[in-house]
Amino acid sequence: MKAVRFDRFGGPEVLQIVDLPEPHPGPGQVRIAVRAAGVNVSDWKKRKGLMDGGLPQTLGYEAAGVVDEVGEGVVGVTVGDRVFGFDADGAAQAEEAVLSFYAPIPASLDFAVAASLPTSVETATRALDQLGVRKGDTLLVNGASGSVGGAAVQLAVARGARVIGTASPANHEYLRSLGAEPVAYGEGLTERVRSLAPDGVDLALDVAGSGVLPELIALVGGAVNVLTLADSEGAREHGVLFSRGDSGRAVHVLGEIGELIASGRLAPPPVRTFPLGEVAEAQRVSEAGGVRAKLVLVVG
Structure with a gap:
């Protein structure tokens, strides 16, 4: 599968789209065919070596997509469901990702908007x-x-x-x-x-x-x-x-977002999208700051 990775620290030019083995979900997890993945400030901080010291590194903690594999003990979610949530391994900017915490995508949201919500x-x-x-x-x-x-x-x-x-x-x-x-x-x-x-x-x-x-x-x-x-x-x-x-994460809110949006108490942010292959440009925009829109990578 295609995924974002960098093998050395530096500017956006160190980001690569590489082929990696497909991940598989463990107990309680689901795998999704990623349709959209959020871009966050932590992405460029990691790329510059300001946060995690290990190499190589993948990127992406939030994503939305379609379930294509479920782990042992998963209930209430089946293959084909639209879900969004968190990739605990930080590898969501890819064609497939394993979500440890997830919830159904509210019917009113598309994949890009859904992927913009979990982290914020x-x-x-x-x-x-x-x-x-x-x-x-x-x-x-x-x-x-x-x-x-x-x-x-x-x-x-x-x-x-x-x-x-x-x-x-x-x-x-x-x-x-x-x-x-x-x-x-x-x-x-x-x-x-x-x-x-x-x-x-x-x-x-x-x-x-x-x-x-x-x-x-x-x-x-x-x-x-x-x-x-x-x-x-x-x-x-x-x-x-x-x-x-x-x-201590407040992951309980994933299951509450739909009702918050439906009741008008939470309006999703404006979203600016980039194809997965333009992740370097997305990070340039993120690092420059001053953007009110949430930046999202679109996959597929």
């Missing part, structure tokens, strides 16, 4: 769970207009929280459409937030990693009420919780 929605849900966001809270989301930030905004609003989100002025109307009250990031952020919430902010979620943890701590009254998804060094320095997948 799981990450956002995990962060909200760890912060303990609940009805009546005021939550500040730093970096609210991207795929993870947008999911966090909508899921927090669905819980009954008031959400203030930072973004560039060009994205303020978008944040309003998600249910957030927008503020511009940059100098003077603390004053702008306090003018919106004179009674204070209860919790803060940092998605952007833009060096604002001290301001967030001041706004919520202590590091214990702040969580970052993007600033591990700042988290260590300021005593803030840094959340990553190995701290």
Whole structure:
């Protein structure tokens, strides 16, 4: 089967489409003929050697496709079903992938949109769970207009929280459409937030990693009420919780996405697609930043 792989660290040019043996599912797993696979910031960080040190490496943790093989003990899913979910081995950018956590694709979604959801929605849900966001809270989301930030905004609003989100002025109307009250990031952020919430902010979620943890701590009254998804060094320095997948995934949300979308509480992000063979260009776009759309590789 064709799959994305790199054998050395470097720029997008090190990415290759290679032939690899077909994977097979273990107990509780399913294999899919991949129709679409998500592209994430971690992809280019891995490619540059900023995360995992081993070589060679495959890529891709989220995918959507059609089940073509089921492992021992699998119930409720059969060959031919449309599913989406997580490839625990990070090899979903391929013609076939094994999913360890999966759910039926909501009928209203195509494969590309379905593949855009697992990582952003799981990450956002995990962060909200760890912060303990609940009805009546005021939550500040730093970096609210991207795929993870947008999911966090909508899921927090669905819980009954008031959400203030930072973004560039060009994205303020978008944040309003998600249910957030927008503020511009940059100098003077603390004053702008306090003018919106004179009674204070209860919790803060940092998605952007833009060096604002001290301001967030001041706004919520202590590091214990702040969580970052993007600033591990700042988290260590300021005593803030840094959340990553190995701290316990919120995979339960895969089975909840359909109802959230059907009820209007979660709108999928805009999607920009690339053929699998253009993975290098997709990573160039991802690494350049500033793209609100979720990047997805289309297979077949």
